[in-house]
Amino acid sequence: MQGNVIPKSGEYRGAVPNMADYEAERASFTWEKARQALDGLPKGGGLNIAHEAVVRHASGPRRDHVAIRCIGRHGERLEVTYGELDERSSRFANVLSALGVQPGERVFALMPRTVDLFVAAMGTLKHRSVLCPLFAAFGPEPICQRMELGGGRALITTPTLYRHKVAGIRDRLPELRHVLLVGESASSGAGPDGTLDLDGLLGEADADYEIGATDPEDMALLHFTSGTTGKPKGAVHVHDAVVSHYATGRIALDLHADDVFWCTADPGWVTGTSYGIISPLVHGVTAIVDEGDFDAQRWYETLEREAVTVWYTAPTALRMLMQAGASMAKEHDLSRLRFIASVGEPLNPEVVVWGQEALGLPIHDNWWQTETGGIMVANYACMDIRPGSMGRPLPGIEATVLVRDENDAVEVGADGVVVEAGVGQEGELALRPGWPSMFRGYLGNPERYRSSFVGGWYLSGDLVRRDEDGYFWFVGRGDDVIKSAGHLIGPFEVESAMMEHPAVAEAAVIGKPDPLLGEVVKAFVTLHAGYEGNEELRLDLIGFARTRLGAAVAPREIAFDQHLPHTSSGKIMRRLLKARELGLPEGDTSTLEVRP
């Protein structure tokens, strides 16, 4: 597997990498030194993400530099400079203040990818409230559950999203005091009852806002992620995370001051916040934001027209581009591109190689997750690529592989010591805690947080192995969580929604391998007596799930199965269903009990 190597010759297109030598940087890097690249609040007032991302540029020579160039759905372009973003986000912070929203309280954003989202994000952080972006493709149920768990005090959204997804669940959210509508024709007349017109409020608000003292350990961001069981988990991140956002932008994305950077992820997922919003702004570069959905032609036109230099995207998108053919890529002048990175799920070696042929550049896969807040393992501009590998740990990050026991738990000796796997041996990817963007807890669930650490390591849940040169290779998930189009989906959340349908007695949900999405969500359902598993019911169930969960989470496939496999304690054996789906040996089924 390690036969193919894409060597780095030392000659680079456009700019010399920030990190010239991996080993040397690793030896000299400290988080303390990384922190010195940031300003900190004046008068020793601490560290605030919005100050580093906006205020310091707006009060310096980059004031008139374009911070965001937003491409609307219909191709219209809107530019906002650092100075303008500073002013607008200050107005937003003043709006929150006037409404009585307190520092530390959660402000949710359910927004399309527009300038308004950046304004809300930076304004919320200036006010020291906690930003929690939600994916606009979620259905009402995932939105409701996350807002409930997060105790959302304010919500920023559009009139359409409010009507479709929030109005119907509003009475289940007693802690939600303020709904601010923005965009579309929000300001053309009175909005629905219980909502406020954000544009009107921004227009009346003061354009100056002084950020209050911010402890680097103050909560700044809340990102929800999914586990195998139970409700979604709200990973808490603090203002100090900006040190990681800056350092990883410099090292793993190779951001330079004059870059035009396009991160294609939606801010409803952690990548779209850490690298779609914060990292490029902290570096003072121009960030491209596309409100529109994926379209191969549109994406190539965007790369060419906007002269994108650094591009951070996802395997599903790259595979869809690959499917559209290299000839489409070659019709566009992509010569300004200097560095391409990908995250979300392992990038197949063919795609890495395709990048070189079609785009003229290899694609640099990297690995991280919601809990880590920033890139942890990566392929770098200066380092040879082994296609299919996620690369090597960032300077400042200590990663290892821990041996798992027969119960799929990390093996812990009687002395509490864990066992590190040898070269080539499979185990769980683990990280030594202490980097700035590490999550500080799961909101309201300290027990689950504690159980993420064993023997002084944070357990990622991903199975990997490490080769003799320290490159990490993804093997699979260590649990039942599904990864579709780079997004984590908790099977329990989907099963719960399916079981609300009157025909469904029980549901088991797995990820089925898919050439484009990595995995698609597939549900096996047992029907109540009197229902027949026919095509009509199948479509009804799919529509039912999509209405509640949204397209990104709902199953795309449904199979009727009146005999789902259970353990003797009554738990559904998702892994057995998956093994059957893959045609694999079913493994140890000694605890299997098939109920009549």
Next chain:
Amino acid sequence: MTNDEALQLMRSVLAKVAPEADLGEVAAGESLQEALDLDSFDFLTFVIGLAEGTGIEIPDRDFAKLATVEGCVAYLTSAH
């Protein structure tokens, strides 16, 4: 293919991709993806369904032309 046939085909393809979606609620020039909450993969499946239903080969570069109801109708009725 007539306008009505094109709409009928769109409805039947959509019923498989997104059974909950109601084409009647979408304005002629509105983005299908936005109005019906279709993600990129849904849209791709929808376009493939249209191609299979008509026998027309729809290249990736034409996908943007199919973004709206009126766009789909124009494309499908003018093909061949």
